Amino acid sequence: MTDTVTTMGRSIVQHGPLNNRAYLMSPHPEDVPWIVEKLYKLASTKGYSKILARIPASMERIFLEARYVREAVVPGYLISGEALLFVSRFLRKARGRENYPDRVAQNFALIEKHTRHHHVRRSDFSAIRLCKKNDRVEMAQLFRQVFASYPFPVDDPDYLTHTMASHTRYYCTTENGRIVGVCASEMDTDNLAVEMTDFAVVPEMRGRGLAAYLLAEMERDMCSRGMRTAFTIARTLSPGMNLIFKQMNYSWGGTLVNNTHISGGIESMWVWHKRLKK
Ligand SMILES: CC(C)(COP(=O)(O)OP(=O)(O)OC[C@H]1O[C@@H](n2cnc3c(N)ncnc32)[C@H](O)[C@@H]1OP(=O)(O)O)[C@@H](O)C(=O)NCCC(=O)NCCS
The missing domain is CATH 3.40.630.30 (Gcn5-related N-acetyltransferase (GNAT))
Structure with a gap:
Protein backbone atom coordinates (compact mmCIF):
# COMPACT_ATOMS: atom_id res chain seq x y z
CA MET A 1 0.00 0.00 0.00
CA THR A 2 1.37 3.43 -0.92
CA ASP A 3 -0.19 6.86 -1.05
CA THR A 4 -1.40 8.50 -4.25
CA VAL A 5 0.38 11.32 -6.04
CA THR A 6 -2.09 13.61 -7.79
CA THR A 7 -2.53 17.18 -8.98
CA MET A 8 -4.59 19.97 -7.44
CA GLY A 9 -4.75 22.78 -9.97
CA ARG A 10 -1.15 22.86 -11.19
CA SER A 11 0.29 21.73 -7.85
CA ILE A 12 1.44 18.24 -6.89
CA VAL A 13 -0.05 16.58 -3.83
CA GLN A 14 0.57 13.18 -2.28
CA HIS A 15 -2.03 11.81 0.09
CA GLY A 16 -3.28 8.56 1.55
CA PRO A 17 -3.79 6.38 4.59
CA LEU A 18 -0.21 5.02 4.78
CA ASN A 19 1.38 8.30 5.84
CA ASN A 20 -2.06 9.40 7.07
CA ARG A 21 -1.44 12.85 5.68
CA ALA A 22 -1.84 15.20 2.73
CA TYR A 23 1.48 16.49 1.43
CA LEU A 24 1.68 19.53 -0.83
CA MET A 25 4.94 18.59 -2.55
CA SER A 26 5.11 21.35 -5.10
CA PRO A 27 2.75 24.33 -4.91
CA HIS A 28 2.14 26.30 -8.09
CA PRO A 29 2.02 30.03 -7.25
CA GLU A 30 -1.34 30.40 -9.06
CA ASP A 31 -2.91 27.80 -6.73
CA VAL A 32 -2.09 29.71 -3.54
CA PRO A 33 -4.08 30.64 -1.48
CA TRP A 34 -7.15 28.64 -2.61
CA ILE A 35 -5.26 25.35 -2.27
CA VAL A 36 -4.91 25.85 1.49
CA GLU A 37 -8.67 25.39 1.99
CA LYS A 38 -8.77 22.56 -0.55
CA LEU A 39 -6.00 20.65 1.31
CA TYR A 40 -7.88 21.05 4.57
CA LYS A 41 -11.09 19.73 2.98
CA LEU A 42 -9.22 16.74 1.52
CA ALA A 43 -7.51 15.93 4.83
CA SER A 44 -10.65 16.29 6.94
CA THR A 45 -12.82 14.28 4.52
CA LYS A 46 -10.28 11.45 4.44
CA GLY A 47 -9.56 11.64 8.18
CA TYR A 48 -5.84 12.43 7.79
CA SER A 49 -4.16 13.82 10.91
CA LYS A 50 -1.42 15.92 9.25
CA ILE A 51 -1.04 18.27 6.30
CA LEU A 52 2.55 18.95 5.27
CA ALA A 53 3.48 21.61 2.71
CA ARG A 54 6.80 22.38 1.05
CA ILE A 55 6.65 26.08 0.21
CA PRO A 56 8.83 29.08 -0.64
CA ALA A 57 9.34 31.33 2.41
CA SER A 58 7.30 34.07 0.70
CA MET A 59 4.13 31.92 1.07
CA GLU A 60 4.64 31.27 4.77
CA ARG A 61 2.28 33.97 6.09
CA ILE A 62 -0.69 32.48 4.22
CA PHE A 63 -0.06 29.07 5.73
CA LEU A 64 0.62 30.35 9.26
CA GLU A 65 -2.72 32.19 9.14
CA ALA A 66 -4.32 28.82 8.34
CA ARG A 67 -2.89 27.27 11.56
CA TYR A 68 0.25 25.76 10.07
CA VAL A 69 3.54 25.77 11.99
CA ARG A 70 7.02 26.00 10.54
CA GLU A 71 8.82 22.66 11.04
CA ALA A 72 11.98 22.94 8.93
CA VAL A 73 13.91 25.19 6.59
CA VAL A 74 16.35 24.75 3.71
CA PRO A 75 18.07 28.14 3.27
CA GLY A 76 18.74 29.37 -0.28
CA TYR A 77 16.92 26.46 -1.91
CA LEU A 78 15.16 28.44 -4.59
CA ILE A 79 17.04 29.80 -7.59
CA SER A 80 16.07 33.29 -6.36
CA GLY A 81 17.94 32.60 -3.11
CA GLU A 82 14.71 32.28 -1.14
CA ALA A 83 14.44 29.55 1.51
CA LEU A 84 12.26 26.46 1.18
CA LEU A 85 10.07 25.81 4.22
CA PHE A 86 8.30 22.72 5.50
CA VAL A 87 5.14 23.86 7.26
CA SER A 88 2.52 21.59 8.81
CA ARG A 89 -0.94 21.61 10.21
CA PHE A 90 -1.84 18.90 12.70
CA LEU A 91 -5.49 17.93 12.62
CA ARG A 92 -5.25 15.79 15.75
CA LYS A 93 -3.33 16.74 18.86
CA ALA A 94 -1.71 13.31 19.18
CA ARG A 95 -0.17 13.59 15.69
CA GLY A 96 1.71 16.70 16.81
CA ARG A 97 3.17 14.96 19.89
CA GLU A 98 6.40 13.01 19.29
CA ASN A 99 5.73 9.25 19.12
CA TYR A 100 9.19 8.26 20.44
C1 LIG B 1 21.29 3.89 7.34
C2 LIG B 1 22.24 2.95 6.61
C3 LIG B 1 22.11 3.19 5.10
C4 LIG B 1 23.67 3.26 7.08
O1 LIG B 1 24.53 2.24 6.65
P1 LIG B 1 26.13 2.24 6.89
O2 LIG B 1 26.83 2.95 5.82
O3 LIG B 1 26.53 0.83 7.10
O4 LIG B 1 26.29 3.12 8.20
P2 LIG B 1 27.22 2.80 9.43
O5 LIG B 1 26.72 1.62 10.18
O6 LIG B 1 28.63 2.76 8.94
O7 LIG B 1 26.92 4.07 10.34
C5 LIG B 1 27.35 5.37 10.00
C6 LIG B 1 28.00 6.00 11.20
O8 LIG B 1 27.09 6.06 12.29
C7 LIG B 1 27.63 5.41 13.44
N1 LIG B 1 26.52 4.77 14.14
C8 LIG B 1 25.57 3.96 13.61
N2 LIG B 1 24.68 3.60 14.56
C9 LIG B 1 25.09 4.19 15.70
C10 LIG B 1 24.60 4.20 17.03
N3 LIG B 1 23.48 3.54 17.39
N4 LIG B 1 25.27 4.94 17.94
C11 LIG B 1 26.37 5.60 17.62
N5 LIG B 1 26.88 5.64 16.37
C12 LIG B 1 26.25 4.93 15.44
C13 LIG B 1 28.61 4.41 12.87
O9 LIG B 1 29.61 4.08 13.85
C14 LIG B 1 29.19 5.19 11.72
O10 LIG B 1 30.12 6.15 12.15
P3 LIG B 1 31.70 5.99 11.77
O11 LIG B 1 31.77 5.93 10.28
O12 LIG B 1 32.29 7.21 12.36
O13 LIG B 1 32.11 4.71 12.39
C15 LIG B 1 21.90 1.46 6.92
O14 LIG B 1 21.93 1.28 8.31
C16 LIG B 1 20.54 1.03 6.40
O15 LIG B 1 20.40 0.61 5.26
N6 LIG B 1 19.50 1.13 7.26
C17 LIG B 1 18.14 0.79 6.90
C18 LIG B 1 17.57 1.79 5.91
C19 LIG B 1 17.51 3.19 6.48
O16 LIG B 1 17.08 3.41 7.60
N7 LIG B 1 17.94 4.18 5.66
C20 LIG B 1 17.97 5.56 6.05
C21 LIG B 1 16.71 6.22 5.71
S1 LIG B 1 16.75 7.91 6.23
Whole structure:
Protein backbone atom coordinates (compact mmCIF):
# COMPACT_ATOMS: atom_id res chain seq x y z
CA MET A 1 0.00 0.00 0.00
CA THR A 2 1.37 3.43 -0.92
CA ASP A 3 -0.19 6.86 -1.05
CA THR A 4 -1.40 8.50 -4.25
CA VAL A 5 0.38 11.32 -6.04
CA THR A 6 -2.09 13.61 -7.79
CA THR A 7 -2.53 17.18 -8.98
CA MET A 8 -4.59 19.97 -7.44
CA GLY A 9 -4.75 22.78 -9.97
CA ARG A 10 -1.15 22.86 -11.19
CA SER A 11 0.29 21.73 -7.85
CA ILE A 12 1.44 18.24 -6.89
CA VAL A 13 -0.05 16.58 -3.83
CA GLN A 14 0.57 13.18 -2.28
CA HIS A 15 -2.03 11.81 0.09
CA GLY A 16 -3.28 8.56 1.55
CA PRO A 17 -3.79 6.38 4.59
CA LEU A 18 -0.21 5.02 4.78
CA ASN A 19 1.38 8.30 5.84
CA ASN A 20 -2.06 9.40 7.07
CA ARG A 21 -1.44 12.85 5.68
CA ALA A 22 -1.84 15.20 2.73
CA TYR A 23 1.48 16.49 1.43
CA LEU A 24 1.68 19.53 -0.83
CA MET A 25 4.94 18.59 -2.55
CA SER A 26 5.11 21.35 -5.10
CA PRO A 27 2.75 24.33 -4.91
CA HIS A 28 2.14 26.30 -8.09
CA PRO A 29 2.02 30.03 -7.25
CA GLU A 30 -1.34 30.40 -9.06
CA ASP A 31 -2.91 27.80 -6.73
CA VAL A 32 -2.09 29.71 -3.54
CA PRO A 33 -4.08 30.64 -1.48
CA TRP A 34 -7.15 28.64 -2.61
CA ILE A 35 -5.26 25.35 -2.27
CA VAL A 36 -4.91 25.85 1.49
CA GLU A 37 -8.67 25.39 1.99
CA LYS A 38 -8.77 22.56 -0.55
CA LEU A 39 -6.00 20.65 1.31
CA TYR A 40 -7.88 21.05 4.57
CA LYS A 41 -11.09 19.73 2.98
CA LEU A 42 -9.22 16.74 1.52
CA ALA A 43 -7.51 15.93 4.83
CA SER A 44 -10.65 16.29 6.94
CA THR A 45 -12.82 14.28 4.52
CA LYS A 46 -10.28 11.45 4.44
CA GLY A 47 -9.56 11.64 8.18
CA TYR A 48 -5.84 12.43 7.79
CA SER A 49 -4.16 13.82 10.91
CA LYS A 50 -1.42 15.92 9.25
CA ILE A 51 -1.04 18.27 6.30
CA LEU A 52 2.55 18.95 5.27
CA ALA A 53 3.48 21.61 2.71
CA ARG A 54 6.80 22.38 1.05
CA ILE A 55 6.65 26.08 0.21
CA PRO A 56 8.83 29.08 -0.64
CA ALA A 57 9.34 31.33 2.41
CA SER A 58 7.30 34.07 0.70
CA MET A 59 4.13 31.92 1.07
CA GLU A 60 4.64 31.27 4.77
CA ARG A 61 2.28 33.97 6.09
CA ILE A 62 -0.69 32.48 4.22
CA PHE A 63 -0.06 29.07 5.73
CA LEU A 64 0.62 30.35 9.26
CA GLU A 65 -2.72 32.19 9.14
CA ALA A 66 -4.32 28.82 8.34
CA ARG A 67 -2.89 27.27 11.56
CA TYR A 68 0.25 25.76 10.07
CA VAL A 69 3.54 25.77 11.99
CA ARG A 70 7.02 26.00 10.54
CA GLU A 71 8.82 22.66 11.04
CA ALA A 72 11.98 22.94 8.93
CA VAL A 73 13.91 25.19 6.59
CA VAL A 74 16.35 24.75 3.71
CA PRO A 75 18.07 28.14 3.27
CA GLY A 76 18.74 29.37 -0.28
CA TYR A 77 16.92 26.46 -1.91
CA LEU A 78 15.16 28.44 -4.59
CA ILE A 79 17.04 29.80 -7.59
CA SER A 80 16.07 33.29 -6.36
CA GLY A 81 17.94 32.60 -3.11
CA GLU A 82 14.71 32.28 -1.14
CA ALA A 83 14.44 29.55 1.51
CA LEU A 84 12.26 26.46 1.18
CA LEU A 85 10.07 25.81 4.22
CA PHE A 86 8.30 22.72 5.50
CA VAL A 87 5.14 23.86 7.26
CA SER A 88 2.52 21.59 8.81
CA ARG A 89 -0.94 21.61 10.21
CA PHE A 90 -1.84 18.90 12.70
CA LEU A 91 -5.49 17.93 12.62
CA ARG A 92 -5.25 15.79 15.75
CA LYS A 93 -3.33 16.74 18.86
CA ALA A 94 -1.71 13.31 19.18
CA ARG A 95 -0.17 13.59 15.69
CA GLY A 96 1.71 16.70 16.81
CA ARG A 97 3.17 14.96 19.89
CA GLU A 98 6.40 13.01 19.29
CA ASN A 99 5.73 9.25 19.12
CA TYR A 100 9.19 8.26 20.44
CA PRO A 101 10.36 11.20 22.60
CA ASP A 102 13.12 9.32 24.47
CA ARG A 103 14.73 7.72 21.42
CA VAL A 104 14.57 10.95 19.41
CA ALA A 105 16.11 12.97 22.28
CA GLN A 106 18.84 10.35 22.72
CA ASN A 107 19.69 10.37 19.00
CA PHE A 108 19.65 14.17 18.91
CA ALA A 109 22.12 14.32 21.81
CA LEU A 110 24.34 11.77 20.06
CA ILE A 111 24.35 13.76 16.84
CA GLU A 112 24.88 17.08 18.59
CA LYS A 113 28.02 15.94 20.33
CA HIS A 114 29.47 14.29 17.22
CA THR A 115 31.70 16.67 15.29
CA ARG A 116 34.36 14.55 13.65
CA HIS A 117 34.56 15.00 9.90
CA HIS A 118 33.86 11.76 8.14
CA HIS A 119 36.72 9.79 6.71
CA VAL A 120 35.34 7.92 3.73
CA ARG A 121 37.03 4.54 3.43
CA ARG A 122 36.73 4.39 -0.33
CA SER A 123 39.25 1.56 -0.85
CA ASP A 124 37.03 -0.91 1.07
CA PHE A 125 34.42 -1.01 -1.68
CA SER A 126 34.06 -1.46 -5.42
CA ALA A 127 33.49 1.71 -7.46
CA ILE A 128 30.09 3.34 -7.29
CA ARG A 129 28.14 3.33 -10.51
CA LEU A 130 24.94 4.80 -11.83
CA CYS A 131 22.02 2.34 -11.75
CA LYS A 132 20.50 1.46 -15.08
CA LYS A 133 17.04 0.35 -16.11
CA ASN A 134 18.02 -3.31 -15.98
CA ASP A 135 19.03 -2.94 -12.29
CA ARG A 136 15.47 -2.05 -11.33
CA VAL A 137 14.31 -5.49 -10.16
CA GLU A 138 17.37 -6.02 -7.95
CA MET A 139 17.09 -2.47 -6.57
CA ALA A 140 13.41 -2.96 -5.76
CA GLN A 141 14.27 -6.22 -3.96
CA LEU A 142 16.94 -4.46 -1.90
CA PHE A 143 14.54 -1.66 -0.91
CA ARG A 144 11.91 -4.26 0.02
CA GLN A 145 14.45 -6.15 2.14
CA VAL A 146 15.69 -3.03 3.96
CA PHE A 147 12.45 -1.06 4.50
CA ALA A 148 9.36 -2.62 6.08
CA SER A 149 7.52 0.40 4.65
CA TYR A 150 8.47 3.51 2.69
CA PRO A 151 6.62 6.73 1.82
CA PHE A 152 7.12 6.17 -1.93
CA PRO A 153 6.93 2.83 -3.83
CA VAL A 154 10.69 2.24 -4.24
CA ASP A 155 10.05 -1.51 -4.07
CA ASP A 156 8.18 -1.31 -7.38
CA PRO A 157 10.49 -1.72 -10.41
CA ASP A 158 8.11 0.36 -12.57
CA TYR A 159 8.29 3.27 -10.13
CA LEU A 160 12.11 3.10 -10.29
CA THR A 161 12.04 3.05 -14.11
CA HIS A 162 9.67 6.01 -14.15
CA THR A 163 11.71 8.14 -11.71
CA MET A 164 14.99 7.20 -13.44
CA ALA A 165 13.56 8.49 -16.71
CA SER A 166 12.56 11.82 -15.17
CA HIS A 167 14.51 13.51 -12.39
CA THR A 168 16.23 10.88 -10.25
CA ARG A 169 19.70 9.36 -10.52
CA TYR A 170 20.21 6.15 -8.54
CA TYR A 171 23.69 4.98 -7.56
CA CYS A 172 24.87 1.62 -6.30
CA THR A 173 27.86 -0.38 -5.27
CA THR A 174 28.18 -4.11 -5.78
CA GLU A 175 29.99 -7.04 -4.24
CA ASN A 176 30.53 -10.15 -6.36
CA GLY A 177 28.10 -8.70 -8.88
CA ARG A 178 25.30 -8.19 -6.32
CA ILE A 179 24.00 -4.72 -5.42
CA VAL A 180 24.76 -4.16 -1.71
CA GLY A 181 24.14 -0.42 -1.32
CA VAL A 182 21.90 2.10 -3.07
CA CYS A 183 21.05 5.79 -2.83
CA ALA A 184 19.39 8.40 -5.03
CA SER A 185 19.54 12.06 -5.97
CA GLU A 186 16.18 13.60 -6.78
CA MET A 187 17.00 16.69 -8.78
CA ASP A 188 14.97 19.89 -8.91
CA THR A 189 16.67 21.34 -11.97
CA ASP A 190 14.64 24.60 -11.90
CA ASN A 191 16.23 25.46 -8.57
CA LEU A 192 19.51 23.56 -8.94
CA ALA A 193 18.66 21.75 -5.73
CA VAL A 194 18.76 18.05 -4.96
CA GLU A 195 17.36 15.70 -2.37
CA MET A 196 19.88 13.05 -1.27
CA THR A 197 17.66 10.10 -0.46
CA ASP A 198 16.81 6.38 -0.52
CA PHE A 199 19.95 5.18 1.29
CA ALA A 200 19.86 1.44 1.81
CA VAL A 201 22.69 -0.96 2.67
CA VAL A 202 22.18 -4.73 3.03
CA PRO A 203 22.48 -5.73 6.72
CA GLU A 204 25.67 -7.78 6.29
CA MET A 205 27.54 -4.80 4.79
CA ARG A 206 26.58 -2.25 7.45
CA GLY A 207 29.01 -0.60 9.83
CA ARG A 208 31.75 -0.14 7.22
CA GLY A 209 30.93 3.36 6.04
CA LEU A 210 29.23 2.39 2.80
CA ALA A 211 26.44 4.99 3.00
CA ALA A 212 29.02 7.77 3.56
CA TYR A 213 30.92 6.55 0.51
CA LEU A 214 27.72 6.59 -1.56
CA LEU A 215 26.89 10.10 -0.33
CA ALA A 216 30.37 11.43 -1.11
CA GLU A 217 30.26 10.06 -4.66
CA MET A 218 26.72 11.32 -5.23
CA GLU A 219 27.72 14.80 -4.02
CA ARG A 220 30.61 14.80 -6.46
CA ASP A 221 28.26 13.94 -9.32
CA MET A 222 25.70 16.55 -8.24
CA CYS A 223 28.40 19.26 -8.03
CA SER A 224 29.56 18.38 -11.53
CA ARG A 225 25.94 18.78 -12.71
CA GLY A 226 25.78 22.27 -11.28
CA MET A 227 23.50 21.58 -8.31
CA ARG A 228 23.81 24.32 -5.67
CA THR A 229 21.90 22.99 -2.67
CA ALA A 230 21.61 19.48 -1.28
CA PHE A 231 19.14 18.46 1.37
CA THR A 232 17.76 15.33 2.92
CA ILE A 233 14.89 14.13 5.08
CA ALA A 234 16.30 11.46 7.39
CA ARG A 235 14.73 9.15 9.97
CA THR A 236 15.10 10.41 13.55
CA LEU A 237 15.29 6.76 14.63
CA SER A 238 18.33 6.06 12.42
CA PRO A 239 21.34 7.52 14.26
CA GLY A 240 23.78 6.19 11.64
CA MET A 241 22.19 8.02 8.72
CA ASN A 242 22.02 11.33 10.61
CA LEU A 243 25.61 10.98 11.84
CA ILE A 244 26.71 10.58 8.24
CA PHE A 245 25.01 13.84 7.21
CA LYS A 246 26.44 15.66 10.23
CA GLN A 247 29.92 14.30 9.52
CA MET A 248 29.62 15.32 5.87
CA ASN A 249 29.00 18.93 6.95
CA TYR A 250 25.25 19.12 6.50
CA SER A 251 23.43 21.58 8.78
CA TRP A 252 20.35 20.58 10.75
CA GLY A 253 17.20 22.26 9.40
CA GLY A 254 14.40 21.11 11.71
CA THR A 255 12.05 18.26 12.65
CA LEU A 256 9.02 17.03 10.74
CA VAL A 257 7.03 15.60 13.63
CA ASN A 258 5.39 12.16 13.16
CA ASN A 259 5.73 12.65 9.45
CA THR A 260 6.54 9.56 7.45
CA HIS A 261 5.55 5.90 7.38
CA ILE A 262 8.95 4.27 7.10
CA SER A 263 10.33 0.96 8.37
CA GLY A 264 6.96 -0.12 9.70
CA GLY A 265 5.54 2.92 11.48
CA ILE A 266 5.11 6.70 11.47
CA GLU A 267 8.38 8.42 12.43
CA SER A 268 9.55 11.98 12.80
CA MET A 269 12.17 13.09 10.29
CA TRP A 270 15.08 15.52 10.47
CA VAL A 271 15.84 17.85 7.59
CA TRP A 272 19.52 18.50 6.77
CA HIS A 273 20.96 20.84 4.15
CA LYS A 274 24.29 21.78 2.59
CA ARG A 275 25.46 24.38 0.11
CA LEU A 276 27.28 22.55 -2.67
CA LYS A 277 28.16 25.64 -4.68
CA LYS A 278 28.17 29.41 -3.99
C1 LIG B 1 21.29 3.89 7.34
C2 LIG B 1 22.24 2.95 6.61
C3 LIG B 1 22.11 3.19 5.10
C4 LIG B 1 23.67 3.26 7.08
O1 LIG B 1 24.53 2.24 6.65
P1 LIG B 1 26.13 2.24 6.89
O2 LIG B 1 26.83 2.95 5.82
O3 LIG B 1 26.53 0.83 7.10
O4 LIG B 1 26.29 3.12 8.20
P2 LIG B 1 27.22 2.80 9.43
O5 LIG B 1 26.72 1.62 10.18
O6 LIG B 1 28.63 2.76 8.94
O7 LIG B 1 26.92 4.07 10.34
C5 LIG B 1 27.35 5.37 10.00
C6 LIG B 1 28.00 6.00 11.20
O8 LIG B 1 27.09 6.06 12.29
C7 LIG B 1 27.63 5.41 13.44
N1 LIG B 1 26.52 4.77 14.14
C8 LIG B 1 25.57 3.96 13.61
N2 LIG B 1 24.68 3.60 14.56
C9 LIG B 1 25.09 4.19 15.70
C10 LIG B 1 24.60 4.20 17.03
N3 LIG B 1 23.48 3.54 17.39
N4 LIG B 1 25.27 4.94 17.94
C11 LIG B 1 26.37 5.60 17.62
N5 LIG B 1 26.88 5.64 16.37
C12 LIG B 1 26.25 4.93 15.44
C13 LIG B 1 28.61 4.41 12.87
O9 LIG B 1 29.61 4.08 13.85
C14 LIG B 1 29.19 5.19 11.72
O10 LIG B 1 30.12 6.15 12.15
P3 LIG B 1 31.70 5.99 11.77
O11 LIG B 1 31.77 5.93 10.28
O12 LIG B 1 32.29 7.21 12.36
O13 LIG B 1 32.11 4.71 12.39
C15 LIG B 1 21.90 1.46 6.92
O14 LIG B 1 21.93 1.28 8.31
C16 LIG B 1 20.54 1.03 6.40
O15 LIG B 1 20.40 0.61 5.26
N6 LIG B 1 19.50 1.13 7.26
C17 LIG B 1 18.14 0.79 6.90
C18 LIG B 1 17.57 1.79 5.91
C19 LIG B 1 17.51 3.19 6.48
O16 LIG B 1 17.08 3.41 7.60
N7 LIG B 1 17.94 4.18 5.66
C20 LIG B 1 17.97 5.56 6.05
C21 LIG B 1 16.71 6.22 5.71
S1 LIG B 1 16.75 7.91 6.23
